[in-house]
Amino acid sequence: MLLNQFLFLAAILFCVGVYGVLARRNGVMVLMSVELILNAVNINLVAFGAYHSSLDQGLDVSGQVFALFVIAIAAAEVGVGLALILLLYRNSRSIDVDDIDLMKG
Amino acid sequence: MLTHVWVIPGLMTVSFLLILFFGKRFTERVTSGIGIFFIAVCFVLSCVTVANWVQRINHPIADISADVALVTQPGGGPAPIAGQSDREAIVGARRGPLEGSIDQLVKAGETTTPASAEAATTEAATTEPAATEPAATEPAATEAAASAEHEAKASPIVARWTWFEWGSLKFEFGFIADGLSILMLFTVTAISLLVHIYSKEYLHGDVRFTHYYAFLSLFSAAMLFYVTSSNTIQMLTGWELVGVCSFALIGHWWEDKKNSDAALKAFLTNRVGDVGLIIGVVITFYAAGATSFNVLHINQYALSPGANQTLLLVGGLCLFGGVTSKSGQFPLHTWLPDAMAGPTPVSALIHAATMVVAGVYLIARLYSVFYEGLNIGANFVNYIAVIGGITIVAGALLAFVQTDIKKVLAYSTISQLGYMVMALGVGAWTGAIFHLFTHAFFKACLFLGAGSVSHAAHHTFDMRKMGGLRKFMPATFATFIIGTIALMGLFPFAGFWSKDEVLAGSLNGQQHPYVLMLVLGVIGAAMTCLYMSRLIYLTFFGEYRGHGTPHESPKVMTIPLWILAIGAIVLGFLNLPNFFKVGSFDYTTRFEHFVEPTFAFPEINHAEFNVGLAVGTTVVAGIAIFVAYQYFWRRKSVFLGLRDKVRAFAWGYKVLENKFYLDHLYTDVVVGGVKGPVARASYWFNNQVIDTVVNSAGRGAVASGRALYTQVDQKVIDGLVLSTGTGADESGEALRHMQTGRVQQYAALLFAGVAFLAIILVIFV
Numbered sequence: 001m002l003l004n005q006f007l008f009l010a011a012i013l014f015c016v017g018v019y020g021v022l023a024r025r026n027g028v029m030v031l032m033s034v035e036l037i038l039n040a041v042n043i044n045l046v047a048f049g050a051y052h053s054s055l056d057q058g059l060d061v062s063g064q065v066f067a068l069f070v071i072a073i074a075a076a077e078v079g080v081g082l083a084l085i086l087l088l089y090r091n092s093r094s095i096d097v098d099d100i101d102l103m104k105g
Numbered sequence: 106m107l108t109h110v111w112v113i114p115g116l117m118t119v120s121f122l123l124i125l126f127f128g129k130r131f132t133e134r135v136t137s138g139i140g141i142f143f144i145a146v147c148f149v150l151s152c153v154t155v156a157n158w159v160q161r162i163n164h165p166i167a168d169i170s171a172d173v174a175l176v177t178q179p180g181g182g183p184a185p186i187a188g189q190s191d192r193e194a195i196v197g198a199r200r201g202p203l204e205g206s207i208d209q210l211v212k213a214g215e216t217t218t219p220a221s222a223e224a225a226t227t228e229a230a231t232t233e234p235a236a237t238e239p240a241a242t243e244p245a246a247t248e249a250a251a252s253a254e255h256e257a258k259a260s261p262i263v264a265r266w267t268w269f270e271w272g273s274l275k276f277e278f279g280f281i282a283d284g285l286s287i288l289m290l291f292t293v294t295a296i297s298l299l300v301h302i303y304s305k306e307y308l309h310g311d312v313r314f315t316h317y318y319a320f321l322s323l324f325s326a327a328m329l330f331y332v333t334s335s336n337t338i339q340m341l342t343g344w345e346l347v348g349v350c351s352f353a354l355i356g357h358w359w360e361d362k363k364n365s366d367a368a369l370k371a372f373l374t375n376r377v378g379d380v381g382l383i384i385g386v387v388i389t390f391y392a393a394g395a396t397s398f399n400v401l402h403i404n405q406y407a408l409s410p411g412a413n414q415t416l417l418l419v420g421g422l423c424l425f426g427g428v429t430s431k432s433g434q435f436p437l438h439t440w441l442p443d444a445m446a447g448p449t450p451v452s453a454l455i456h457a458a459t460m461v462v463a464g465v466y467l468i469a470r471l472y473s474v475f476y477e478g479l480n481i482g483a484n485f486v487n488y489i490a491v492i493g494g495i496t497i498v499a500g501a502l503l504a505f506v507q508t509d510i511k512k513v514l515a516y517s518t519i520s521q522l523g524y525m526v527m528a529l530g531v532g533a534w535t536g537a538i539f540h541l542f543t544h545a546f547f548k549a550c551l552f553l554g555a556g557s558v559s560h561a562a563h564h565t566f567d568m569r570k571m572g573g574l575r576k577f578m579p580a581t582f583a584t585f586i587i588g589t590i591a592l593m594g595l596f597p598f599a600g601f602w603s604k605d606e607v608l609a610g611s612l613n614g615q616q617h618p619y620v621l622m623l624v625l626g627v628i629g630a631a632m633t634c635l636y637m638s639r640l641i642y643l644t645f646f647g648e649y650r651g652h653g654t655p656h657e658s659p660k661v662m663t664i665p666l667w668i669l670a671i672g673a674i675v676l677g678f679l680n681l682p683n684f685f686k687v688g689s690f691d692y693t694t695r696f697e698h699f700v701e702p703t704f705a706f707p708e709i710n711h712a713e714f715n716v717g718l719a720v721g722t723t724v725v726a727g728i729a730i731f732v733a734y735q736y737f738w739r740r741k742s743v744f745l746g747l748r749d750k751v752r753a754f755a756w757g758y759k760v761l762e763n764k765f766y767l768d769h770l771y772t773d774v775v776v777g778g779v780k781g782p783v784a785r786a787s788y789w790f791n792n793q794v795i796d797t798v799v800n801s802a803g804r805g806a807v808a809s810g811r812a813l814y815t816q817v818d819q820k821v822i823d824g825l826v827l828s829t830g831t832g833a834d835e836s837g838e839a840l841r842h843m844q845t846g847r848v849q850q851y852a853a854l855l856f857a858g859v860a861f862l863a864i865i866l867v868i869f870v
Contacts, residue, residue: 022856101846103844
């Protein structure tokens with residue numbers, strides 16, 4: 001089994017996600033980019049899990065199980081994140097993350 | 106009890122600490138109560154010890170256990186064996202199951218004496234003290250017992266611990282129980298108990314009552330420690346401690362310059378002798394192989410055939426320097442009469458009955474050293490005996506011209522100490538110790554009687570202001586007379602038996618009779634009768650010359666007097682000569698039997714009771730008393746007015762009044778001669794050298810301080826402190842701008858950091 005393609009895909013997806021987190025101004029887009037990062041990780045987990053199973057060691061589902069956990073937690077995280085952004089919007093009529101610098105030193 | 110004699114000085118130390126720390130909060134009654142209670146307990150324990158010792162001597166088989174082993178073995182060179190036995194005793198102790206516990210070591214120590222058989226020591230280490238006794242049933246031990254029974258039964262018991270080790274040197278800490286130390290325990294605790302009780306009334310209302318009782322306790326502790334010490338280092342400690350207590354108690358009423366001078370004089374005179382003592386301790390230590398300070402070891406060495414005679418002689422003479430000062434021997438006796446400045450019970454306890462005999466005890470304890478070093482056995486004259494003899498006569502002569510009742514007694518004490526030292530000098534060991542014992546009782550009786558007289562007669566000790574007191578204070582008079590008769594050595598009072606033994610010992614000598622000593626002793630006995638008659642006459646007879654009405658002292662003072670007086674009558678019978686032996690009942694020479702050591706002790710020749718001598722001395726004493734009676738009571742004597750008629754006598758009187766000019770010799774010639782040049786030299790040295798050094802040190806200190814302040818403190822340290830502050834401030838200001846509040850920027854930095862670490866990881870790992 002070829003592992004590289006999956007890892008490349010995951011790396012690209014991760015980079016896209018990081019770029020989105022760091023560069024996008026829109027809070028919702030930042031959250032979506034976080035999702036991309038998590039999914040890149042999921043791909044890695046599943047890919048390694050499948051690779052591990054292919055090495056004559058019988059079926060190993062721990063990669064998939066881990067990925068499922070991540071998906072579940074990502075769902076929770078995005079729920080909290082969207083709630084935050086909603087409240088933010090209510091307060092400042094904006095979801096531009098650059099505007100949120102209340103902790104400026 | 107024999108292995109635990111340390112308890113006795115220990116208890117007195119507790120008493121001292123209690124009184125010292127809490128005495129101020131207590132009333133006089135409680136303070137004296139503490140002291141009396143502790144000394145009474147010690148007295149009881151001492152009696153138990155005496156009983157144990159008598160038991161041990163009388164029933165040797167039941168109790169020899171390990172001691173026999175040692176006594177029988179030292180055949181080949183005693184010194185190495187003693188050293189070896191030490192090591193084994195300790196090793197045995199360590200091997201025991203209770204390793205490390207002090208009790209355990211005591212048990213191990215129990216066998217110590219001379220013990221060298223390893224089996225015996227191990228057994229002692231692993232069993233209870235009582236259980237060691239059956240060790241005698243081992244076949245070897247019983248055989249040995251049969252052969253060495255006499256040696257075994259009187260061999261001392263030494264409990265000891267290792268204090269510290271340094272290379273092959275082992276310093277020990279130990280307590281010895283043998284006839285001599287037990288005798289001293291008994292004497293010291295008995296007299297001390299009576300003095301504690303007596304002082305309760307005598308010192309009633311004194312400003313420093315607590316101080317007095319504290320030092321009395323410390324003195325008892327130190328003296329008991331001294332007499333139970335098993336090595337010379339400990340003895341030195343006890344010796345100095347009693348000296349300190351003596352100093353403190355002589356100067357008890359230090360507000361009076363005279364008293365503090367007397368205290369200083371006592372202390373400094375003793376220092377002179379103590380230098381000799383310390384050197385002597387060192388010499389004997391090195392002479393005996395530099396392995397142990399143990400007195401038995403040193404004695405063993407002195408008796409061994411290979412002993413270095415010269416070292417023993419020099420060591421013995423140096424030690425005798427200590428004896429000369431502490432036991433008031435001529436010519437260092439001058440401090441003792443002045444020491445009477447202290448409270449009278451102190452004079453009785455310290456400066457008559459116990460501390461001053463520390464020197465006699467030292468000779469007795471290290472007798473082999475003196476015996477071999479000064480060749481007592483083979484000579485007909487030697488240094489110790491001569492000094493003792495001179496002291497007898499010098500002390501008695503000086504006692505004639507004193508008007509202070511206590512000073513008469515002080516010179517009498519000096520004279521009697523002369524007897525003890527002379528007896529040791531002629532080889533009459535038992536006579537000396539016996540005289541020490543009886544003297545302690547009757548001299549304490551006399552001193553306490555003098556205190557009672559003074560208590561009655563308005564606190565004066567001047568006999569010119571007394572007289573006729575027998576009518577006012579019958580109890581004091583009776584006890585005083587008993588003490589006096591004992592001191593004069595009249596049959597059958599205690600003094601007779603001990604003094605006679607000393608004189609018989611002088612006549613008998615060892616290989617040659619010590620004739621000179623005998624003559625001096627008899628002259629001293631006659632003079633004792635004369636000056637004591639004078640004292641009795643001036644104090645108790647004639648008309649009362651003081652003011653006020655004298656009164657008898659309260660019971661708390663007279664009861665100790667009666668006890669001591671009874672002692673002065675009966676204690677002499679403890680060493681009845683064999684001459685008086687009737688039937689098979691064994692009551693003669695008990696003292697010699699129980700007290701005289703048999704281990705590491707020279708073979709001395711015991712003098713037999715000499716009827717001629719005893720009658721002779723009694724006649725001499727009788728003549729002396731008759732002469733005194735004629736002179737003082739009847740006022741009809743050829744000696745009356747002799748001082749005015751014969752110039753030589755006037756001159757002699759003047760010499761005596763000035764105490765042989767010894768004080769002048771010491772203060773004016775020795776001290777004065779030394780102190781002028783020394784003072785000038787030290788003044789010059791002070792001005793030129795010390796002041797320069799001090800001044801330049803001061804200036805240097807100021808300059809370096811200033812330099813330190815401007816350069817180091819202001820620049821370096823302050824710079825560091827300030828730069829820390831400003832550094833934190835400035836870096837904070839710089840870093841403040843990084844905190845933008847934009848989460849994305851933080852995340853970017855975070856990511857950059859992670860990426861950076863990842864790159865490092867990839868490249869370097």
